[in-house]
Amino acid sequence: MLRDGALNGKTIIVTGGGTGLGKSISRYLIQLGANVTICSRRQAVIDETARELTEEASQLTGAGQVLAVACDVRNPEQIENVMAETIARFGQIDGLLNNSAGNFISPTERLSYKAFDTIVDIVLRGTYYFTLAVGKYWIDNNIKGTVLNISTTYATTGSGYVVPSAVAKGGALIMTKSLAAEWGKYGIRLNAIAPGPFPTKGAWDRLFPEPLASMMDPTSRIPLKRVGEHGELANLAAFLLSDYSGYITGESITIDGGEVLAAGEFSHLEKVTNDQWDMIEQTIKQANKASKGQA
């Protein structure tokens, strides 16, 4: 979507950049000229992704570079190490993509306290620790940085069976809006993306495992009748991290093929056939006549 070189000179940290959506977005940011630091807990995973993205970038003109630094986002010292290594390698930090997450489906009453804490700590604590660390650095150094948080559609609607994730994503979304109001005076922008289903191994293993996958078609309730493509999400993420979105802050943009709209009171009526609509129309018109005393 953006022109080549649109992110030249920018350095962006992507948490959870070794796999799934974080990897796809990192790939596109690098293509657009950004230098990207990817971080997550598993050093071997981010090293392999960095090798792959570096190889791909070497085939392109004007692509950025990639650095892999291990980090558990629940640990402030490790976050500060990622920032220090990024600044040592690339000079400064311009953007932060909070993408790391943990999640699994479960009836809430089956969860231990530790299970609930594990998800909330990765998603909410990890997001505010990283945002706080980078925000302080930007304010101290007068840098007009940008934060983008990967949220979900149920951060605003809520959802059963993923309650710790909903609690944490909801909290992170309110942080996005609150800090956008507070840090606007420093030129710091914060936005979020709320994706619907985008197939990744991490999400599908934990949210759509067997026997669920054999029992239901996740596209049936999506108005556009398909899941998302990683490139579609990467386009939106790159735009929101770029200067082209310079007047957008505190916003959450949904990218879900219309899935949340399916909750609308009458949206399920797509199952009604044309013959049934003929009958329904006649029935309603009869009732209209009756109410005017013409029946």
Ligand SMILES: CCCCCCCCCCC/C=C/C(=O)SCCNC(=O)CCNC(=O)[C@H](O)C(C)(C)COP(=O)(O)OP(=O)(O)OC[C@H]1O[C@@H](n2cnc3c(N)ncnc32)[C@H](O)[C@@H]1OP(=O)(O)O
């Ligand atoms: C119907 C169609 C649906 C289609 C799909 C649509 C999807 C669209 C919307 C999706 C929105 C959001 C998506 C995401 O966030 S996807 C990201 C998924 N990726 C990950 O989760 C990657 C990282 N995850 C992990 O590393 C692990 O899963 C974990 C989060 C558990 C953390 O691992 P860790 O090793 O730190 O933790 P433990 O294994 O020690 O577990 C901690 C406690 O949690 C308990 N636990 C773990 N799994 C379960 C389970 N399935 N049920 C109940 N409890 C569980 C575990 O027992 C530990 O607790 P205890 O010590 O008390 O036993």
Ligand SMILES: NC(=O)C1=CN([C@@H]2O[C@H](COP(=O)(O)OP(=O)(O)OC[C@H]3O[C@@H](n4cnc5c(N)ncnc54)[C@H](OP(=O)(O)O)[C@@H]3O)[C@@H](O)[C@H]2O)C=CC1
């Ligand atoms: N796929 C989808 O349909 C949707 C995804 N999302 C969101 O998109 C984002 C990416 O998810 P997706 O790509 O699907 O799944 P992945 O499982 O591929 O990505 C999650 C990433 O988070 C990292 N991570 C987990 N725990 C930590 C931690 N404590 N510290 C640092 N990194 C951590 C993992 O790496 P490691 O294990 O090495 O630490 C992994 O790279 C998440 O925020 C998710 O909530 C939202 C809506 C829909």
